[in-house]
Amino acid sequence: MVEIKSVGVVGGGQMGSGIAQLAAVNGLDVWLHDSDSAALNKALKSISNNIQRLISKGKLNKEKGDDSLRRLRCASSLEDFHSVDIVIEAIVESEDVKKKLFAHLDKTVKGSAILASNTSSISITRLASATIRSSQVIGMHFMNPPPIMKLVEIVRGADTSDDTFNTTKCLAERFGKTIICSQDFSGFIVNRILMPMINEAFHALYTGVATMEDIDTGMKLGTNHPMGPLELADFIGLDVCLSIMKVLHAGLGDSKYAPCPLLVQYVDAGRLGRKRGIGVYNYS
Ligand code: NAD
Numbered sequence: 001m002v003e004i005k006s007v008g009v010v011g012g013g014q015m016g017s018g019i020a021q022l023a024a025v026n027g028l029d030v031w032l033h034d035s036d037s038a039a040l041n042k043a044l045k046s047i048s049n050n051i052q053r054l055i056s057k058g059k060l061n062k063e064k065g066d067d068s069l070r071r072l073r074c075a076s077s078l079e080d081f082h083s084v085d086i087v088i089e090a091i092v093e094s095e096d097v098k099k100k101l102f103a104h105l106d107k108t109v110k111g112s113a114i115l116a117s118n119t120s121s122i123s124i125t126r127l128a129s130a131t132i133r134s135s136q137v138i139g140m141h142f143m144n145p146p147p148i149m150k151l152v153e154i155v156r157g158a159d160t161s162d163d164t165f166n167t168t169k170c171l172a173e174r175f176g177k178t179i180i181c182s183q184d185f186s187g188f189i190v191n192r193i194l195m196p197m198i199n200e201a202f203h204a205l206y207t208g209v210a211t212m213e214d215i216d217t218g219m220k221l222g223t224n225h226p227m228g229p230l231e232l233a234d235f236i237g238l239d240v241c242l243s244i245m246k247v248l249h250a251g252l253g254d255s256k257y258a259p260c261p262l263l264v265q266y267v268d269a270g271r272l273g274r275k276r277g278i279g280v281y282n283y284s
Helices: 014-025 037-056 062-070 095-108 124-128 162-174 190-206 212-223 229-236 238-252 261-268
Strands: 006-010 029-033 072-074 086-089 114-117 137-142 151-156 178-182
Touching: 006 014, 014 029, 014 037, 014 062, 014 072, 014 086, 014 137, 029 037, 037 062, 037 072, 062 072, 086 095, 086 162, 095 114, 095 124, 114 124, 114 162, 124 137, 137 162, 151 162, 162 178, 190 212, 190 229, 190 238, 190 261, 212 229, 229 238, 238 261
Parallel strands: 006 029, 006 086, 029 072, 086 114, 114 137, 151 178
Antiparallel strands: 137 151
16 A cells, blocks of 8 residues: 555546645645636635635634645646646546546556546446546545545445555544445435435425425525535536436436536526525525
8 A cells, every 4th residue: 555645636626626735724735727727816815815714713823834835836837737646537527528537637647546536426437438447446425625624435446456445544543534435336325315305395496386485494404414405516616416317317327416407597597506696596
């Protein structure tokens, strides 16, 4: 088992920036890449603000915080990842785009490096098939926001080796996370259960069962969830929710997973949730 000392994170959106922060605070050298330079700058700013906030609240010692920021570097291209021990991919939830990235990474990173995906739902076995290192490909599914949420869902593809699994598990534990292991089926454990609930909340709104506020209040106070399903969908990103429902629908072959037309319409309208200032709710 290799000791992980450096990580390349691809995708600097809500998940990638959180994963990069977590890795830097836990002593790893981090390279962060995003194909959109504005997203990359935004990620670096948000990580720096979060670390300063942790320092000012006394939750992180200043020396450790400053050291974390020094170890976090921007990668202008994937070629900067040539010496990292593991890559954690957190780009758009699209099998085609992720496969292209994995094929590229396979040619770019050193032979011993692990390629991990933060995918919410896509088959790890199929992502691994884009590489010639399928034994070193694994699902490492963080929850949102990664620095705070305690869980990492680990998903082994058909060829993932014990060594890759053990190294990834150790890394997640070093980040202070509790691990669950899922077989490689669409949506794994968490989203197999969560997304149909969110989709059903959209159906309830779509068919006029109740207002969005009452649906959310019902689930918060009625089932003790910290956020209502529609509020949570806005937090996750409606585009991400829709992509996951499509993967569940295609992968599990049951019409019960068909995305609600209202969810589709909101995404078509660019109402992607908090990150766009409007989703089910308006945040402006
Ligand atoms: P996001 O839209 O916030 O960020 C995605 C980032 O990836 C963007 O900055 C985009 O510019 C970048 N990107 C897209 N294609 C790229 C490419 N080819 N190369 C480099 N960068 C690229 O999305 P997110 O919410 O951070 O989700 C990212 C991944 O994490 C998805 O696979 C998603 O399913 C998964 N995930 C999301 C959540 C959530 O709550 N949002 C939770 C767990 C896992």
